[in-house]
Amino acid sequence: MQVVIIGTFPQEAKERILTHFPVDWTVHIVGADQAKEYLPLAEVVIPEHIVIDEDFLARAPNLKLIQTGAGYDNVDLAACTRHGVLVCNAAGINAEAVAEHTLAMILCWYKNLILLDGFMKHKQAMTALSYQGAELAGKTLGIIGYGHVGRKLAHLAQAFSLQVLVFSHHPVTDSGIIQAGLSRLYRESDIISVHTALRPATRHMFNKQAFSQMKREPLFINTSRGGLVDEEALIEALTQETISGACLDVFETEPLPMQSPLRNCSHVILTPHTAGLPDGVKYHKRRYDFFVQNMMALEQGNQPSCQLNKTK
Numbered sequence: 001m002q003v004v005i006i007g008t009f010p011q012e013a014k015e016r017i018l019t020h021f022p023v024d025w026t027v028h029i030v031g032a033d034q035a036k037e038y039l040p041l042a043e044v045v046i047p048e049h050i051v052i053d054e055d056f057l058a059r060a061p062n063l064k065l066i067q068t069g070a071g072y073d074n075v076d077l078a079a080c081t082r083h084g085v086l087v088c089n090a091a092g093i094n095a096e097a098v099a100e101h102t103l104a105m106i107l108c109w110y111k112n113l114i115l116l117d118g119f120m121k122h123k124q125a126m127t128a129l130s131y132q133g134a135e136l137a138g139k140t141l142g143i144i145g146y147g148h149v150g151r152k153l154a155h156l157a158q159a160f161s162l163q164v165l166v167f168s169h170h171p172v173t174d175s176g177i178i179q180a181g182l183s184r185l186y187r188e189s190d191i192i193s194v195h196t197a198l199r200p201a202t203r204h205m206f207n208k209q210a211f212s213q214m215k216r217e218p219l220f221i222n223t224s225r226g227g228l229v230d231e232e233a234l235i236e237a238l239t240q241e242t243i244s245g246a247c248l249d250v251f252e253t254e255p256l257p258m259q260s261p262l263r264n265c266s267h268v269i270l271t272p273h274t275a276g277l278p279d280g281v282k283y284h285k286r287r288y289d290f291f292v293q294n295m296m297a298l299e300q301g302n303q304p305s306c307q308l309n310k311t312k
Contacts, residue, residue: 001025001299002062004038007048013282020288022296039063044295049254052076057083065298067291069276070094070148071225073198077309086298087308092148093290094276099152101275102193102223105247106141108269109219110134137161142189144182145196145224146172153193165189186213191221198225206230211237217244223275226251235261238268249275 003025005017014029021027028038032050039045039060045052046067052075057063066075066087080087108114112131119129141157143150146168154164154177165180165188166172172179185192192214196202206220207230214220220243222229231252237243245267251260254273262268277284294304 001295002041002043003027003046003295004035004042004044005029005046005048006032006035006050007046007282009282013280016280016283016285017288020292022292044298046291047074050074052080054079057085060085065295065304067294069287071198072308073225073227075308081309081311084311086304086311088294088304088306089308090287090290091306093287094284095148095152097278097284098149098195098223098275099156100278101249101271102149102153102221102247103156105221105223105249105269105271106136106191106193106219109245109247110136114269139163139190140165140188142167142180142185142192142218144185144192144194146170147195147197149223150193150195153195162191183213186210187215189215189218191219193221194224194228196224196228198227203227204230204233206234208233208236211242214243217241219243219245219247221247223247223249226254231260231262235265238265245269249273 003021005027007029008031009017009029017029018027030038036059041062042060043062044065044067045060045063052066054076057079063083063085066080066085068075068087068089070090070093072087072089075087077087110133112133115131137160140163142165143154144167146154146166150166150168151174154166154174157164158176163178164176165178165185167180167182167185194206196205205228211233220234229252234246238246247269248262249271250273256262256270256272262270279285297304
């Protein structure tokens, strides 16, 4: 099996990733600028933040499978189908990790852990310390999108006595979870966490109008996809204190530009798209175990899991 993993990985991550693959497979981990020379022989491609389109597919005549993580907004499914290339994602594989990361952000925010850690390490006097925080019990968490991650987060939140409102296009029947329309969720939520897919209809779903409808000064969290949020509108909402703060793991442009105003916001917590990578920089053990299982199924003539299209 000829496998090409396209992305930017530190050496330690590359070494850990390679341990998952059978020794008789040929696996290349290359940057986007190097990928072209490996595509002619590639049977499987694992792309990281690169566009899979007609031009890409034309360079890979032996390609059988595109294997993505949870998201696949960078893949032209129709083009893959025309080329006879199967596309699979890894829905739910990182749900636990992303839900835990989201909860960690909520706790860091309300318990001021980053501020207090910095205070202690800078050896400041207590008279210089000033902050506001809160208990989670009794607050309302609004979850937008109730797939694998949203459901995990809702159940974790209940352990902290948070009331949970959910906006979902599908019926929600879980005990203690309240299904609500967007307007109610915006109006009542102290915390709003985004867990919906990025599609043309959801791009910039969180814009100036959306922020203006939210309860006074909620905490806004996005660990889903950066394109869901109009970052200019978000920065304006932060500047005008329409929202109290934001916790962001994903951005419209990744990596987040050094000149982004978000990097200078004191009431923002940022992480570099690592919510789904709990085991190390650019590495998630469960993800690569799943990837290899899917490739083995393909090699043995069986149906891989989480197929997104059909081929002849």
